[in-house]
Amino acid sequence: MRMTVLASGSKGNSTVIASANTRLLVDAGLSCRELLKRMALANEDPASLDAILITHEHQDHIAGLAVLARRLRIPVYLTEPTHRAWARMVTPRTTMTYAKWLDHVQAEKEARAAAAAALNTEPGAPSMTVSSSWVGSDTSDLAASAGAPSIAASSSWIESSATDLCAAADSPTDLDEDQEAPAAKPDPAFLPTVEYFHSGTNFSIGDISITPFTIPHDAADPCGFVFESRSESVRMAIATDLGYVPPNVKAALKRIDVLLLESNHDLEMLRDGPYPWSVKQRVLSRVGHLSNHATAEFLARDYDGAATWIVLGHLSEANNDPSLALLAAEQAIQGRATLLGNRLLLAQQSAPLTPICL
Numbered sequence: 609m610r611m612t613v614l615a616s617g618s619k620g621n622s623t624v625i626a627s628a629n630t631r632l633l634v635d636a637g638l639s640c641r642e643l644l645k646r647m648a649l650a651n652e653d654p655a656s657l658d659a660i661l662i663t664h665e666h667q668d669h670i671a672g673l674a675v676l677a678r679r680l681r682i683p684v685y686l687t688e689p690t691h692r693a694w695a696r697m698v699t700p701r702t703t704m705t706y707a708k709w710l711d712h713v714q715a716e717k718e719a720r721a722a723a724a725a726a727l728n729t730e731p732g733a734p735s736m737t738v739s740s741s742w743v744g745s746d747t748s749d750l751a752a753s754a755g756a757p758s759i760a761a762s763s764s765w766i767e768s769s770a771t772d773l774c775a776a777a778d779s780p781t782d783l784d785e786d787q788e789a790p791a792a793k794p795d796p797a798f799l800p801t802v803e804y805f806h807s808g809t810n811f812s813i814g815d816i817s818i819t820p821f822t823i824p825h826d827a828a829d830p831c832g833f834v835f836e837s838r839s840e841s842v843r844m845a846i847a848t849d850l851g852y853v854p855p856n857v858k859a860a861l862k863r864i865d866v867l868l869l870e871s872n873h874d875l876e877m878l879r880d881g882p883y884p885w886s887v888k889q890r891v892l893s894r895v896g897h898l899s900n901h902a903t904a905e906f907l908a909r910d911y912d913g914a915a916t917w918i919v920l921g922h923l924s925e926a927n928n929d930p931s932l933a934l935l936a937a938e939q940a941i942q943g944r945a946t947l948l949g950n951r952l953l954l955a956q957q958s959a960p961l962t963p964i965c966l
């Protein structure tokens with residue numbers, strides 16, 4: 609099993625979790641173009657990704673989501689409240705009541721059924737023949753990339769054409785859609801396939817079993833994940849964006865072989881730092897982020913010492929120093945670090961980490 613942290617920090621998060629047969633991308637918090645670049649750098653083939661999983665709807669976890677999911681045409685797994693919050697966020701001018709949301713979900717379902725039917729009756733027919741206005745509106749987006757080679761073509765293509773792949777919708781105009789002609793405007797909330805999960809309820813993708821767990825954070829329905837490869841009996845976990853470590857998270861993080869754990873800020877640096885008071889309060893709150901101190905406290909008191917690797921992640925660039933985060937964690941697991949276990953790594957914001965394979 610393999611964990612490749614493509615990016616970690618307040619400016620964007622994304623991690624590949626892979627078993628022998630299944631590859632998942634957890635969060636897509638960089639632009640599509642940057643995510644593809646990082647995957648190429650880390651020798652991760654985007655064409656082999658089976659799904660994207662989303663922890664919560666904050667920008668540093670979803671920035672490239674829609675464009676990447678459309679380009680790779682892979683399903684997105686998230687909770688229903690996260691999906692709704694995200695859809696509302698990317699369509700800010702639309703007032704979406706719950707009734708409207710249900711209509712929207714129904715229309716999406718019908719559009720997919722119609723697309724599937726059209727493909728069945730006309731083999732090879734492009735999905736843009738579907739009459740639904742929702743899917744229809746997205747076809748301009750697909751059509752814009754029609755000249756681009758297929759994602760399945762070859763991995764070497766990634767380097768040369770990553771720009772083409774994302775160009776249609778991952779450009780500055782994507783941020784300011786008013787600049788696009790109305791007829792060419794894709795629905796920003798369109799995802800090719802959406803699958804819902806519930807925190808606390810286990811589900812599987814390929815040969816990876818996934819247990820999402822609720823985390824205390826100021827988002828609609830945020831979660832962390834435990835991944836277990838059935839064939840390799842290795843367990844990996846991602847726990848970032850949490851204000852404190854509640855009992856359910858302590859319970860979820862038992863017997864983990866590779867643990868990506870938040871160590872967001874140094875308390876002094878945050879207090880004296882550049883953030884406005886309201887933002888400082890938010891970060892420090894019970895639904896904010898774990899400080900180096902809180903992470904060290906967890907490692908010293910509640911962590912079972914079972915991990916081969918502990919990866920410290922989601923470090924704030926403004927309010928933390930990697931050496932302080934590392935020092936706090938080192939002191940917390942003192943005496944337990946060996947050649948085979950409890951080794952510490954720092955995830956990076958600006959470059960992918962060397963893949964961790966077990």
Ligand SMILES: [Zn+2]
Nearest residue numbers: 664666825849
């Ligand atoms: Zn967050």
Ligand SMILES: [Zn+2]
Nearest residue numbers: 618666668849
């Ligand atoms: Zn975050």
